[in-house]
Amino acid sequence: MRPVGSKYLLEEPLGRGATGTVWRARQRETAGAEAAVPGQPGETVAIKVLKEELASDADVVMRFLRERSVLLRLTHPNIVRVRDLVVEGDLLALVMDLVEGPDLHRYLRENGPFTPVAAALLTAQIADALAASHADGVVHRDLKPANVLLQQYDGRMHPLLTDFGIARLADSPGLTRTQEFVGTPAYVAPESAEGRPQTSAVDIYGAGILLYELVTGRPPFSGGSALEVLHQHLSAEPRRPSTVPDPLWTVIERCLRKNPDERPSAENLARGLRVVAEGIGVHANSAQIAAAEGVGALLVPDPAPAPVPDTPGAADPTQVLPQGAGSYDPNAATSVMPHTGGPAGAADPTAVLPNRGAADPTAVMPPVPPGAPGQQGQGGPEDPHPWQNQLRAARDRNEQTQVQYVDPGQDPLRRRPQRQVARPQQQPPRRQAPPPGPGYGHPQQQPQQYAPQPQRPQPPQRYAPPAPPPAQPQQPQRPQREPRQPRQRSANPMRIPGLGCLKGCLFTIVILFVAGWLIWELSPLQEWIGTGKGYWEQLTDWFSTVTGWFEKLGGSGSGTN
Numbered sequence: 349m350r351p352v353g354s355k356y357l358l359e360e361p362l363g364r365g366a367t368g369t370v371w372r373a374r375q376r377e378t379a380g381a382e383a384a385v386p387g388q389p390g391e392t393v394a395i396k397v398l399k400e401e402l403a404s405d406a407d408v409v410m411r412f413l414r415e416r417s418v419l420l421r422l423t424h425p426n427i428v429r430v431r432d433l434v435v436e437g438d439l440l441a442l443v444m445d446l447v448e449g450p451d452l453h454r455y456l457r458e459n460g461p462f463t464p465v466a467a468a469l470l471t472a473q474i475a476d477a478l479a480a481s482h483a484d485g486v487v488h489r490d491l492k493p494a495n496v497l498l499q500q501y502d503g504r505m506h507p508l509l510t511d512f513g514i515a516r517l518a519d520s521p522g523l524t525r526t527q528e529f530v531g532t533p534a535y536v537a538p539e540s541a542e543g544r545p546q547t548s549a550v551d552i553y554g555a556g557i558l559l560y561e562l563v564t565g566r567p568p569f570s571g572g573s574a575l576e577v578l579h580q581h582l583s584a585e586p587r588r589p590s591t592v593p594d595p596l597w598t599v600i601e602r603c604l605r606k607n608p609d610e611r612p613s614a615e616n617l618a619r620g621l622r623v624v625a626e627g628i629g630v631h632a633n634s635a636q637i638a639a640a641e642g643v644g645a646l647l648v649p650d651p652a653p654a655p656v657p658d659t660p661g662a663a664d665p666t667q668v669l670p671q672g673a674g675s676y677d678p679n680a681a682t683s684v685m686p687h688t689g690g691p692a693g694a695a696d697p698t699a700v701l702p703n704r705g706a707a708d709p710t711a712v713m714p715p716v717p718p719g720a721p722g723q724q725g726q727g728g729p730e731d732p733h734p735w736q737n738q739l740r741a742a743r744d745r746n747e748q749t750q751v752q753y754v755d756p757g758q759d760p761l762r763r764r765p766q767r768q769v770a771r772p773q774q775q776p777p778r779r780q781a782p783p784p785g786p787g788y789g790h791p792q793q794q795p796q797q798y799a800p801q802p803q804r805p806q807p808p809q810r811y812a813p814p815a816p817p818p819a820q821p822q823q824p825q826r827p828q829r830e831p832r833q834p835r836q837r838s839a840n841p842m843r844i845p846g847l848g849c850l851k852g853c854l855f856t857i858v859i860l861f862v863a864g865w866l867i868w869e870l871s872p873l874q875e876w877i878g879t880g881k882g883y884w885e886q887l888t889d890w891f892s893t894v895t896g897w898f899e900k901l902g903g904s905g906s907g908t909n
């Protein structure tokens with residue numbers, strides 16, 4: 349557990365975005381007066397630790413401190429509360445309320461689109477949050493499903509907008525010098541894409557995209573590359589899905605106007621969406637239906653939208669948004685997008701949008717170097733992008749929920765062979781024999797059982813490098829096969845079929861012969877028979893008599909025939 353300042357301890361990462369990593373953390377001590385929420389020791393919080401690039405940028409640190417009061421005072425039932433800001437050495441962190449629940453991006457992915465009514469009501473709450481922050485002069489600038497957390501209780505979902513001010517922090521003059529600004533391709537307003545001055549209307553555009561995605565499951569503009577997506581933001585009209593009711597489509601269409609001055613204010617958007625939700629619901633009465641159909645009249649633009657100060661493109665109208673390329677992931681982490689300062693192409697974004705790496709689905713905006721309009725690479729086209737860290741961050745973010753790297757040493761699949769290696773040392777020979785490996789000490793009985801040791805070859809597919817070493821210690825077991833010598837037993841004549849029987853018979857005959865001789869010589873048998881002959885003589889006599897009987901028997905048999 350890593351401490352953050354003296355008051356917090358990081359416990360486990362909850363997720364990673366382009367601007368930092370969010371951790372579940374615990375409060376160690378009550379925070380000082382500078383915190384908006386002092387908290388209690390033991391309380392669980394969420395802490396976003398900003399990336400080192402940001403933390404080491406003097407402008408970001410300055411801005412972080414300057415905006416401290418804005419971030420801390422931004423409180424609304426639909427905004428994740430920032431409790432404290434920590435600046436310590438190279439570390440910048442925002443301490444927030446911990447929200448138990450998925451973000452909207454994940455929820456959509458797992459549950460599919462919302463009904464039009466639910467989508468309207470959920471977006472209305474987000475619009476409420478925007479209205480409050482815009483009134484305070486704070487523009488979110490990175491509105492997207494991943495930045496909406498869903499707190500669930502009593503079977504209801506309560507959306508909370510997070511990451512307020514982060515885009516603005518990341519968009520420091522220091523980072524501008526490196527030709528970057530923050531945004532996410534699928535949610536970037538046309539004026540942001542073009543580097544024109546931005547206002548709170550960019551959030552309304554983001555809300556329109558989000559609403560479209562809630563009812564259809566995907567954002568309106570897609571393409572094989574971020575470049576393509578940006579072109580669509582600039583010039584394509586969103587296609588209306590047949591499932592979207594007229595009044596709701598009116599709202600979406602107004603939010604997605606290319607001209608920011610034609611988009612409704614956040615407050616009017618929230619009101620309009622509630623009217624629509626009532627009018628398209630199954631229980632709507634005729635008045636509600638009529639009100640929903642006339643929603644266009646409610647969607648009045650903001651007469652004085654909150655400006656985005658220091659917008660990268662704002663100071664320099666010639667700036668264009670060179671997008672790189674890569675096929676884009678609509679919900680990829682916030683992209684750090686480059687912009688050129690070159691005048692060329694200012695009026696024609698297509699002229700300055702470089703395309704690079706179109707095949708990478710997670711890629712975000714590649715850079716365009718300063719002073720080289722329309723070109724990438726600081727030193728040449730082959731140079732590595734100064735964006736690669738961000739690209740990697742975006743990619744990491746996308747992968748993290750799918751691929752968890754498993755240390756081979758921790759992998760149970762790999763541990764199994766290790767256990768096999770250990771067993772021979774236990775060597776309780778006979779008992780170990782039936783299980784796989786060992787058979788150690790009984791090679792002759794289980795010679796084939798060694799084959800399973802090659803279970804090892806299974807892991808090799810994944811853990812080719814680590815697997816062999818554990819296998820080696822088993823090599824010495826092979827010589828154990830030599831004890832097969834017992835096979836020499838196969839030379840034992842007793843194992844020749846029939847031979848054992850013959851031997852037994854012969855042995856029995858000898859025994860009988862000797863026993864008979866002893867009886868003949870030592871007992872009164874000889875006298876009883878009264879032959880006076882020797883043992884051998886008597887035997888041959890009996891033998892002749894018996895063979896005579898057989899001959900007679902044979903002779904009488906043939907005479908009969």
Ligand SMILES: Nc1ncnc2c1ncn2[C@@H]1O[C@H](COP(=O)(O)OP(=O)(O)OP(=O)(O)O)[C@@H](O)[C@H]1O
Pocket residue numbers: 362363364365366367368369370394396428444445446447448450451490494495497510511680681682683
């Ligand atoms: N206050 C919070 N409580 C609980 N989880 C949070 C909180 N804030 C963020 N998270 C989790 O952390 C994840 C990463 O958040 P983060 O804001 O860094 O990423 P992001 O919004 O996807 O990327 P970006 O930095 O581009 O905005 C979120 O998807 C969310 O699941």
